[in-house]
């Protein structure tokens with residue numbers, strides 16, 4: 213063991229000499245140095261939503277940064293058993309920096325209340341964190357740039373169920389072009405959770421008769437959360 217430590221010290225001293233030769237005067241330690249046999253705690257496990265948000269910073273990874281007013285990261289409980297994911301922020305969300313705060317958001321609040329929950333108990337986010345101008349559809353390169361942030365959020369929150377709101381969110385997350393009318397009402401395995409596609413609240417504002425289907429979907433979400441032992445209904 214002593215020999216091994218001497219070797220490591222010598223190796224480290226040589227590396228430091230090498231950096232000094234390059235004119236480097238300070239080194240930032242990115243990873244903890246672990247003793248042999250010590251288990252490595254992964255970045256994913258130690259990440260919190262705050263660190264995911266900090267890592268995102270004032271993101272310029274896609275062109276939407278140029279027209280946004282605010283990044284709409286997400287809101288709710290970091291330990292939510294139920295997560296809602298929409299497509300992208302709209303004008304109200306862009307203005308306030310919060311997801312689902314316009315008329316569709318008020319309907320989502322009612323949908324959440326219909327299964328006995330509040331917005332604070334669930335987590336609400338979008339695939340894109342910045343508003344596409346004039347609410348146009350997200351472009352593939354924007355999704356590619358932003359979706360990893362959602363993946364990180366899901367890794368940290370570990371929801372039992374994710375409800376994908378609307379055609380775009382459901383088709384994007386499931387990598388499917390099946391119509392939302394055929395995707396909804398059933399669970400799909402998704403990143404360690406179960407994903408339920410359903411209609412977007414803004415669609416319900418235009419087509420109130422579709423509320424019946426969303427209610428069926430949400431009843432299934434609730435009964436499945438109960439079966440899975442969610443603390444929401446204990």
Ligand code: SF4
Nearest residue numbers: 271273274341342358
């Ligand atoms: S949409 Fe996402 S990737 Fe694009 S600038 Fe906003 S936060 Fe960054």
